[in-house]
Amino acid sequence: MSDKILNSHDFQEALRKCSEETGIPFDKVEKEAAADLKEMAARPGRYSVAGWEAFSKWLARAYKLDVNDRELVELRKLNKDSSLVFLPNHRSYLDPLVLRSAMQPYGFPPNHVLGGVNLAIWPLADFGQKNGIVFIRREFKDDHVYRATLRAYLSYLIAQRSNLEWYIEGGRTRTGKLRPPRFGILSYVIDAYTEHPDNDVHIVPTSIIYDQQHEVSAISAEEAGGVKSPESLKWFYDFSKSQSRRLGRAHVRFGEPLSLKEAVKLTEDENGKPRPRLAVPKVAFEVANRINAVTPITPVALVTFALLDNEDRALTVGEGRDILGPILGYIEKRHLPMTDNVDLNDQGDMRKAVERLVSENVVEVYDGGVEPVFRIPRDRQHEAAFYRNTVVHFFVNRAIVEVAVLKAMDDGGDSEAITENTWQYAKRLKDLLKFEFFFPSTKDFATNVKDEVDLAFPGWEDKDLSAATVEKSFKDAKLHVAHRVIAPFLEAYTVLFKQLAAADPAMVVEQDALVTKCMDIGQQLWLQHLLHNPESISKDLFKNGLQLADNLGLLEPGDAELKEKRAAVAKELQGYVDKVSVIRHLARERSREFLATHETYGA
Structure with a gap:
């Protein structure tokens, strides 16, 4: 296999280009590529596969599997004529083992699983490679030879109609929700498909979720400011030992597969020439939406x-x-x-x-x-x-509608004004939260907002809306979710933007230092009861807030106008947080009413 890849005409040309771009002699480039290929390539063997399956079941012994038989039967039929690329969410180190155990009884060949080289610890590295694990480096964008080698290897696997698997978030979620997808490996696979267009490839959105996880306490500690323990033999021993405690079930679900042939065809220009790189972000975000859609509520x-x-x-x-x-x-x-x-x-x-x-x-x-x-x-x-x-x-659109309606109510006006302002505030909240959640197109989002308003305020289109009628509808509603759904994100962003607004606009923002400062300030605000959600004190949320600031053009150094713009966004976010507090108060009043009618402590 290695010789076939290394001696292929296309790969030889890619290596010559690397040699020219880097100035490294071709023979050294070729030698480096051979070493890279040896490091990453899987070497499946019949006996080791059986051992791996037994190992997988033992390591994931804390869980019983819950799968949808119909989904797996349909995927096996599809696999007869098409390569499958499984793109699961990533919650646990156990994910690949759980997915393997779910698929094995249905006759699937083992996937080639792309995993981080940080997990290539002895003795798992050799055992893993003999079971389809492809260990790849976390960072290699500046390593031209490694990139060319990985691209060639993936092209070879696609040509061989192998099934692939990797975790599109690039790492385990730190907060429980799906992280933004990474495009790198997907772009290589789409490139490989265009080189072998006769081999149909289907992307399979895959959801893996657990009733509970042993890892969550460590992940949460890291998110609250702790230090991640490095992967090592001792780490693996502790991890495997912890799996002895039963924690319910591991649920595996599959979304509707996406055909790469159809995805690439949608990118054709007026001359019918495909532009496959345009398909990468569209496929990635569609996969994320389909994963979310099939993730079951536990x-x-x-x-x-x-x-x-x-x-x-x-x-x-x-x-x-x-x-x-x-x-x-x-x-x-x-x-x-x-x-x-x-x-x-x-x-x-x-x-x-x-x-x-x-x-x-x-x-x-x-x-x-x-x-x-x-x-x-x-x-x-x-x-x-x-x-x-x-x-x-599942609840973010409802939460956005609750806050948007309250903001529109404050603005006043007639029914038409309240309706239009609700839509404008909903769009703005969608834009502010786009680094936390996956939203559809503006057209589809408008439909979602209308559906949520219909559920929250039945018959609203036939009513003469006013601030008073909206307020009454809110008080009468049995369901309030904004404080439970979007409050942590809005509070975290408010902390961050207030610090940005207080900073000297002419100074370069040291992002890591700012995140650390926000963690400290968030802790103080929580102790003062000025922050409602301790989960707002999160490195992940503050980093996403920095992405938002960059997207709004508020991160690069500037003048007094920049300071004003930062302050304006901080004030806007605080306004939304204040509306969430109103919703929290309404939920609290409803709880008091329940206690008043179900009093037991005075009996």
Whole structure:
């Protein structure tokens, strides 16, 4: 295999070009390419594959598999005539093992899995390569020889009709929600497809989600400012040992496959010539949307959804039911995917989810009174938010509508003005949150907003809207989600932009230092009860806020006008945070009404 790749005409030409661009003699470039290929290439073997499958099941022993048989049967049929490229989300080091275990009973050949070379630790490196693992470097954009070698290897695999797998986020999610996709490997695969257009290739969006994860506590600690432990033999021993505790199920779902042939065809110019690089971002974001669409809502996600952002109050089981009842009604109306038909009675799946969270100390229970009450401790709120964030994408449009309607209500005016202003605020919130969530085109987003308004305020088009009628509708509503869905992101961005506004506009922004400063200030604001969400104190959120600032043209040095623009965005964000506080207050009032009619502690 190596000789075939190294001696191919196209690769030889690519290496000659590398030699010319770098000034390195061709024989040295060729030798470097051979070493790179040896480092990355998988070397599957029949006996080692059987051993790997047993190893996979042992390492992922904390979970029972939950798969959709119909999806896998249909994919196996598709695989007879087409190569498949599986692009899963990335939540755990176990993801490739879980996916392998899910596919193996259906007769799929092992995927060639592209993974980070940081995991090529002894003795897993050799074992992994013999089982289709392709270890690639994290950073290689300036290494022309390595790039050419990886491109040639992927082209070879596509030509051989091999199935591929890699994790499009480029790393495990730190917050629980899907991260923005990385384009690099996808661009190489699309290039490889254009070299072999007769070999049809389908991209398979893949969702892997766990009831709970052993890794989440470490991930959450890193996100709150901790240091990531390097991968090593000791790390692997500790990781494998932790999997002895059962944590429920691992759920694997597959979105509708995308044909690369069709995706590339859509990029043809007026002369019918394809422009495959234009397909890369479109395919990547479509994959992300399809992953989100099939990610099932778990009982643990719902429990953490209810227990977070309650002003640090403990809830009774009854209060939890009261919060989740309208949410489940919303899920049913929108036909959202779930892992179970959730039952809100004491012996149902929700109760089991609470018990698992209590056993892992994510939720604490006090049962010394009349009835048990549950809360999430301060030091586990990042961890709980990880589980909640696995499903927030389903509620983000509803959250945006809630805030947009309140802002439009403040502006006043007649029905037409309130409707138009609601749309303008919704568009603005979509733009501010575009580095956190995947949004559709403006046209499709407009449809989504209208659908959400229809659900939140039935018959609104036939009513004479005013500030008073909108306020009454809000107070009468049983479902309020903005404080549970978008508040952490808006609060984090507000902290960041206030620091940008306070900085000297002529100075270069030291991004790492600013993130560290925002972490410290966020902690202070939380201790002062000026920040509602401790999960807002997040390196990932502050870094995304910096991306937003850059996108708005507010990161590069400037003059006094730049300072004013930064301050204006900070003020705008604070305005949205204030509206979320109104929604939080309405939810709190509803909770008080529930307690008043279900009082037990005075019995």
